[in-house]
Amino acid sequence: MAGNTEVVDGRRRTGLALLALGILAPLSTLATRHARAAGFPARPVTLIVPFAAGGATDTLVRTLADGASKHLGQTVVVENRPGAAGVLGANVVARARPDGYTLTIMPEPVFRLPHLQKTQFDPMQDFTYVIHLTGYSLGVSVRAESPWKSWPEMVDHARRHPGKISYGTTGTNSTMHVTMEEVSQKLGIRLNHVPYKGESEIITAMMGGHIDLGVTAGGIGPYVDSDKARWLVLWTAGRSRRWPAVPTLRDVGLDIVSTSPFGIAGPRNMDPQAVQVLHDAFRKALHEPAMQQLLERLDQEMAYLDSSGYAAFARQRHDSQGKLVKRLGLSATP
The missing domain is CATH 3.40.190.150 (Bordetella uptake gene, domain 1)
Incomplete structure (x- = not known):
């Protein structure tokens, strides 16, 4: 029995020594983290x-x-x-x-x-x-007064007038911008990119006539539903449940899906x-x-x-x- 007591006491001394050296500190930190998380969030x-x-x-x-x-x-x-x-x-x-x-x-x-x-x-x-x-359900939209009633009409105009059509996104190298660059490369067209800080700014600019196209998500929905704007194309994998008549990029011959x-x-x-x-x-x-x-x-x-x-x-x-x-x-x- 005395021998066992010496072993236990030795382990305790070793443990205290290790803790003093910082070797067991991670265990102490972990215990503190869990104790802190128990009252989270405070x-x-x-x-x-x-x-x-x-x-x-x-x-x-x-x-x-x-x-x-x-x-x-x-x-x-x-x-x-x-x-x-x-x-x-x-x-x-x-x-x-x-x-x-x-x-x-x-x-x-x-x-x-x-x-x-x-x-x-x-x-x-x-x-x-x-x-x-x-x-997101991303896509390209235009205001109701836009001369383009469909995606092919816009693409045809862009081919005849390189760099003249402007579009807004949430910034350079955003998913909106990169996808439009990929689309433009595949179609052989050149568009004029205008960066904004968010979808609400894009919609305001497009509806105010400051840009021709808006790359938007569902925030444009109320304008589309009230006939103040319309989708030209969506970037989803399949047709939209809300706007089933709107074509996807796949429908117009581009195998691209972009939902960010x-x-x-x-x-x-x-x-x-x-x-x-x-x-x-x-x-x-x-x-x-x-x-x-x-x-x-x-x-x-x-x-x-x-x-x-x-x-x-x-x-x-x-x-x-x-x-x-x-x-x-x-x-x-x-």
Whole structure:
């Protein structure tokens, strides 16, 4: 018995010595993280929308935030940071504390721009992927007074008048811009790109006659439904449920689908329990009637992925965007 006591006492002394040396410090840190996550969240959570207020993304995220706030017991505060093709939220979150209180919407340019220029973040190293949400029903629209009644009519005019037709997107090297460049290359036409900070600005500019074409998502819907604007083509995989008469790019002979999927991420090294709390709240909000009705109104489909599924999807998007950049010969400047 005395021998056993000596062994136990020896283990205790060894453990104390290791802790003093910092060898067991990670275990102590982990315990502290879990204790902290047990009361998470203890204050409002900020969710950055990297586009201007009033567009489809902003409207959708605010509805999602309202639903998630109920499940978290704390307010999810939406903060707009428009510009730079939608990567300003990633810039902020990459430098934020990994405490779960600063999150951002992650648009597709986050995975594309690092292949074009030096960025303030590495999408494969600097983020914790919380939940994937949806993708857009993107397309090209015109105001009612436009002379082009169909996509082929616009393309024919563009061929005869290179560089004369202008179109608006959410920024240089945004998915809207890159897809239009790919379309233009395939058709052999040249259009004039005008960057904006969000869909609401694009719609305002197009409806005011400042640009000819608007690359938009579901935010243009009310104008289309009231005959103030019309779709020329959609970029979805199949025909729209809301506008079934509108052709897709595939319908007009271009095998291109572009929906710019997005989700929510936080800084790297977030506590797994905090990630789970956030994921569960946003997942519940995503399935609530108000959110489902909004997705239907915006003609968007839910594309839910959990945290691990979203992380794997992010790796795939990062790789595919690198290949796209090379294939189209994109550059950091217009």
